[in-house]
């Protein structure tokens with residue numbers, strides 16, 4: 238009987254199975270940021286266990302509120318900085334070099350197919366785009382990851398989702414994942430790994446695959462995995478070229494983790510996206526999804542383009558294409574946050590930043606910022622935002638604020654119109 | 666023998682998210698106790714009053730997908746520092762559920778019918794609940810009536826609650 242990628246990764250990393258209930262896995266990476274890690278550090282210190290299992294496998298960034306906005310966020314940064322220093326953690330990204338964790342770490346080449354990765358952050362699932370098992374965990378699990386390099390997971394069943402057909406112009410990976418969540422609901426993949434496949438996913442670049450995997454958690458999934466292929470290898474090639482003779486050899490090695498043809502899935506679903514139109518959320522749950530055409534005319538106060546879902550260079554290119562030569566509606570606040578310094582400087586070189594600024598956008602440094610309603614664009618009570626982020630819970634971007642999730646193209650068009658609108662109006 | 670007991674807070678809604686349990690603005694707190702006054706601060710639910718509803722509560726009972734949202738362990742901590750060690754719901758978000766057990770606290774799934782029975786009982790007033798971890802049973806008393814439910818948690822989760830959490834367990838074993 239064949240196996241899925243998740244089963245293979247679990248088998249190769251298994252340390253223990255207490256009572257047969259859960260799997261304790263060996264970790265290849267522990268990612269850390271300044272919101273959830275300082276509490277873990279403080280607790281380890283208080284217990285007299287201020288140690289790390291392997292400083293080279295721990296990667297750290299200050300990204301959620303950066304630059305610090307007040308004394309408390311400054312203290313979080315300080316605790317993290319001092320900790321990284323005293324344990325010799327070399328890959329520590331601070332101001333000037335920092336960006337949104339799930340965009341920055343892949344860009345630095347820290348993820349490999351077949352890896353196990355945890356982070357005190359729900360969107361750790363993003364790294365599954367590289368064929369890794371990556372999952373968000375809480376602080377206690379993070380502490381144990383830091384200390385001993387292990388984590389527990391329930392045995393994971395796999396939900397194979399095949400995305401087939403062809404995408405119409407103006408429809409992107411974000412629309413695809415919103416459609417997946419609409420169809421299977423926020424609990425549709427609870428306690429499961431989603432494995433994305435099908436010709437549409439095969440044709441996607443890594444940026445788009447990351448958008449898909451990023452929102453697997455919004456469907457309840459533990460991780461969202463795309464199988465490693467030549468696209469994965471080409472993205473990683475600059476980081477692995479000393480380890481393999483050729484990209485083909487690397488792919489052959491990584492393919493040992495790929496799902497077998499006769500793998501057994503707990504659930505499967507095929508979605509033909511050929512007729513898919515741009516989508517937007519309308520309520521406080523990520524599965525409250527409608528075609529943009531049914532949302533048209535909904536006024537917005539703010540448009541936010543950025544985050545670990547859609548703050549990469551391809552996303553900025555798409556938004557800039559819509560905004561080129563146009564102005565955003567008076568009274569609408571446009572904010573764009575390139576997800577990493579590399580994305581930022583590419584956007585400068587390609588002239589995208591000028592397009593955003595000419596259109597009337599405020600360009601911020603790379604940070605999570607407004608996405609989680611902590612800084613850089615918090616909403617006031619009763620305000621509405623169109624955002625390329627991943628969460629629309631009540632209060633997510635500010636108490637009493639409403640968030641509509643959509644693609645960068647739709648968000649850019651919405652900024653011009655001041656109301657939710659299909660981007661096809663502005664692109665020919 | 667591990668037992669939890671006390672007054673019940675009924676949150677008759679699904680999808681109570683981590684932002685409602687503890688708003689994101691308190692994520693900058695480094696001490697657990699700082700979260701104590703802010704539990705459920707942004708929850709808008711008919712009949713819920715942050716000043717009165719939480720008094721002496723030891724158990725929260727709710728519907729589906731409790732604890733959805735972020736991975737923040739601040740959510741169980743905010744419960745813990747308010748003396749609430751048990752949440753009973755129809756279903757839980759994965760990370761929230763695991764965080765509860767990792768902290769040595771209990772997340773118990775019951776059926777809709779059983780939860781409705783608890784809600785009904787709470788409406789009558791003076792509802793009191795005792796959770797016995799070892800025997801996996803819940804005793805619900807209200808007025809002069811008493812009812813017992815049994816619940817299912819894995820051996821591993823039970824061990825975490827008995828040991829006081831994942832750190833205590835893992836430190837012994839790995």
Ligand code: SF4
Nearest residue numbers: 337544545605608609
């Ligand atoms: S961009 Fe938003 S969703 Fe992504 S890691 Fe930052 S806060 Fe979380």
